[in-house]
Amino acid sequence: MNFVYEKLMGGKAGFTGFVILAVLILLVFPLFLDVFRLNLVGKYLTYAFPAVSLVLLWGYGGILSLGQGIFFGLGGYAMAMFLKLEASSPENTAIQSTPGIPDFMDWNQLTELPWFWVPFESFTFTLIAILVVPAVFAYLIGAAMFKRRVGGVYFAIITQVIAVILTVLIVGQQGFIGGINGITDLRTLHGWDITSDSAKMIFYYVCCFLLLAVVVVGRFILTSKFGSLLLAMRDKEDRVRFSGYDVSNFKIFIFCIAAMFSAIGGAMFTLQVGFMSPSFVGIVPSIEMVIFCAVGGRMSLIGAIYGTLLINFGKTTFSESFPQLWLFLMGGLFIAVVMFFPNGLAGIWQSYSHYITGPLARLKSSLIKGPAARGAVKLSEDVG
Template sequence: MPVVGFLFSRKEWFYFAILSTLLLLILPLAFDIFRLNLIGKYLTYAFVAIGLVLLWGNGGILSLGQGIFFGLGGYCMAMFLKLEASTPEATSIQSTPGIPDFMDWNQITALPSWWEPFYSFPFTILAIILVPSIFAFIIGTAMFKRRVGGVYFAIITQAVAAILTILIIGQQGYTGGVNGITDLRTLLGWDIRTDEAKLILYFVNAVLLIGVLILAQAVRISKFGRLLIAMRDREDRVRFSGYDVANFKIFIFCLAAAISAIGGAMFTLQVGFMSPSFVGIVPSIEMVIFAAVGGRLSLFGAIYGALLVNAAKTTFSESFPELWLFAMGGLFIAVVMAFPYGLAGLVKEHVEPFFARLFASLRKRRPLAQPQAAE
């Protein structure tokens, strides 16, 4: 039996097949490269939404700072790409050739030591996973070991997101400041700005997303996943049963951070830059809305929620850019009040029963085979 046979029920396998067909076949055939690249950007946010389903939907831990980890993953990838674009030949007009242009503009004459490991692509891949995970471990240990949770934890993650944004902007000579790290051109000598590269990166992004979806489902159906749900519903009972609730919370927080960071790294490759505007409070709240609209209990819904909300944002902001934040706030209120389980809840409550009744009706109308008369 294939691996997914152990992970998904028959109905979930059907949904998995629909999603895979949509991402790998229908969307690439239906849209030109510009729109497909835009959809690829939307899918990078779906990584964060999947992490939030595990963290918030299953674990009951609402984090309003997932942009922290999305941004850290994106900055790690951007640092590697920027160093590759900053060869002495490409930066010969600078006062100090061989360093990123924003460092030269800020009169820095040597590459900082903590930038140098990012010359290595294997180190960069490890850093994309480890740096956000370590950061999440520090925050999680400080909070969960002291039993800080609920609204207090959500507010603290918002504060950390704001602090990190201010730090990135303030250290302009080392991080690119408010403009971020821009003008990213190649990955290991491969030009990522061409249409062919954008198409390949879309498929890499989609395959990684499907892989993360399978990983998240494996976590959900494991004993750890069942303990997460028990912690969400009756945390004291789990603690009194002898389990260390704080360690479980730290682990799922770190896992959600690592998944978000993968999305951030792919965002940098898809878009070609990374800036602090994707780290702060507003993008972090938007990421929660992606999960809420799709359904905070559904991995499939999280992906559709990220696609739908970002497509609406693009369409709406083109005509009414100043009203988008109000529309986003209204959307979040509507989700909480009208359909708290998001799109996945609507499908489960209305769409699935409709098709069940339809198929039952068709089976009743099917004529029975008439027995042949004996000769």
């Protein structure tokens, strides 16, 4: 029990924050929001996966990646390819010149399914690919960079360049992966209508549980010896290297973990929104993910989720209410948080959480002492 409380929950403050987050996304939002708004919140929560991954990678590891959109997009495209193949059955595409292939392939005069699409006819393979493909890609990038001790601003710029290259590559492959339009018109999952209200509700809860699981896994990593080494590498990398540790392997490992977390978010985005396009792979979404992490607090897994929700709620509210000014208001919101709360929303929680945890601790103590006190009184009466 102590292992769960300390290692997975992060102690009293961490456990309280985790419970509050779980109650908010699993109970409060579904009770007070309609299906449309709840699906919108679900989309926001998919962005929280790469934000949480940046806490591990940037906050604790000191590795600023401006390319998390790469892995978000890879996970999203993997899921979109499976859904598109299901939607492109010979019966559904009978009017095409070549039935049985996605519509954009037919428009570009392809006559057969490309070889790299064929494995995505299997849902099991797709689920494995969502995790493995981004991890392998992250390993290749990490091994090429970290083995040569490339880090800091140079690594950030390189990841940004890779995001641009991948976006251009996707846009240029109109016939193979949909090009600028992306993969659209995704309707069913094993014959189940994913556009229905019930499906949107189920996907929302699946996304929430996966996000909470990612937070638990992240906390386990950070509270382990590896988490201590991450902090040591961030602050004194040379000292860790001189102590006999292979710093590059540790960096590659956490980069691959962050890639898998981001890819899970991309896959859930595809399921909840119903499409995937190169606009979620490039520089802009990757920088936004860094902003989500910074606003929430780059040293807090849960703070990154709140930062994601705050920025995206602000974006939606300002764009609906002030269509001419919303970009300026979003900039003002970000500047205000950074200026007045340099540790992000997590810093606010650290400063004022005792107002919540204190009463809860006293309530717990009274609940424990209450029965014991009544038992002592009864015992004294029996003895008397």
